[in-house]
Amino acid sequence: MTLLQTPIAAEKRTDRDEGLLEKATERRNRRTYLALLLPGLLGLLVSFVFPLAYMIRMSFNKGAPDGVIVETFTLDTYIQPLTDPYYWRVTLDTFQMGVTVGILCVLVSYPVALFLARSTSKYRGLLIAIAIAPLLTSAVVRTYGWMVILGTNGLINSSLEGLGLIDTPLKLTNNMTGVTIGLVEIFMPYAILAMISGFGRLSPQLEEAAGSLGASKFKVFTRVTLPLSLPGLLTAFLLVFVLAISTFITPRLLGGGSVQVLATEIYDQTTGLLNWPFAAALSVILLVLFGLIIAVYQRLTKKIGG
């Protein structure tokens, strides 16, 4: 009996040893992953999590007119924007601007992105580079460019006047129209990039298949191309929306002070009135807006199977 048992016992031990060894390797692997993640996590903690926590804490403080911050815990900073119709107006305008810019930007970028995604030309890489090249110049420079084009004596107005099409210059700057035009153009490269990467399920073969089954060019577009590009369109919209409602330069410069959105309001509160708690509260409201649209986005993508 003992003769028989010994080898079995030995076998058992090796099994357990192997199990232990596996676990040890696994633990070591996990430690390696953590070590690799650490720099990134630390960076995020320092540059994102702490400031965000600080900002949220700040929003419950009390701001005094001379810029003194009174350390306390109050909801006054929230009650004011939530009860004052002016801030409702600003929040609503911000949201509306985000949606308008998002939709227009997606509309004008879609044909470009579709062309680039489907192109088989050897110049495709170059064309994509050209499409996103505007990112090389800062939004400030491009905003000034739009001021020159859209201004009262700008390119568009002087051309139209020269052609005798209008008598009085169109009002294209210092209002929401100008801001919208500027933002749509400035965000186009982002929208195009987001769309190209979101068009993964599109393929010329699917369009050919639809055609061979009797679908006209229009039907191919509405039944195959458009549904399959929806995930890309949604992503682009989300990206542009988020960028638009958080941008400050273009609404300030092209809006010329007559366009008030949350971002410009926060800037004024921070640098002009030195009311940091109030600016922090407005920032939190902006964050909630982000959260809302992202929730809607996730609902939609689940629905369309992106």
Add this chain to the structure above:
Amino acid sequence: MTEPKLSIVDLTKRYAAGLEPAVDRLNMEVEEGHLVALLGPSGCGKTTTLRMVAGLMDPTAGSIVVDGKEITHTPVNKRGMGMVFQSYALFPHMNVEQNVAFGLEMRQTPKSEQKARVAAALDMVQLGHLGKRQTKELSGGQQQRIALARALVVEPTLLLLDEPLSNLDAKLRETMRTEIRSIQQRTRATTLFVTHDQDEALDMADRIAVMNGGLIEQFGSPTDVYERPRTHFVANFIGQANFLTARVGAETGGASLAGESYYKVDVEGLGQFGAVGAAGLSGSTHEMVIRPHRLTVALRPGADQTPVAGTIERVSYTGDALAVAVRVGDQQLQAQLLTSSGDLPRTGDAAYLSWAPEDAYLLPATTSAERLAA
């Protein structure tokens, strides 16, 4: 003869001026109900031809006629054909039923009829129970069948298959081969089938168009292209072949196959043999084709025939068969014999090759060897 279902007249496709044409004045007639395989190596123009018939590509010249109507410039969606793509091209945002129904929907078939026809088409490919599934949940073979059902449900004028089996593994490919063939025969759908696999073509097709360099080298039944290849390329591409250079002598008379004559031929380095070929070959030099398995390999000289003596240089054993390479003078001939429990020949053994005159076929074209070399 009745009017052909499809005729292709001088069809030409040149991708860019100055380039060699991908398809070069191609002519073909396809009978109603036939399955025609376009067979050839990659780049021979077979897919280009199929795409032009489908309407996915504009021909540079020539015309395509279906049921007596010229459709050369009819847009793809007005051709009423059914196409199965190599990647199946199922719509990922639709379920199986919606995919199959797509063509009927485009034809504005009444909903109730759509339902019945989709169900019938899915039953035909034995996937009636998967109608509500998403296409990405299906296996390759199932996707392939859905693609076939989607193409057939519209009762297409022509069924076009672009290498439909190339994405399947070997076992499944054989099954789908039989299945596609039987569905095609049941529906009597006139079918064009692009493939680079000779076995597929021989097994499935009523007619094979062997293509090379944008041209049809031969258009005929599977037995035609295998037994009576018109060119070196066809003999070489379909099955294995030994090529010998033969000076054709006098006709020997005797019973000849349809229009063919028996000849006495003088094969360089081997001696005098009998062979068959088209009429009127006497006096010139032709290539003679012998399939490896039509060579009789004996290990001792036989009495009744005039065998060719040689040495076995290489033996490869595949279980059922033994492929041997036999050195005869300065040539090497491939032969095949079925294995048995007895002695098997080994490298270095002497071998005596013989063949029946019917198995030595003289290629009609004297130019094919030069053409291939060019």
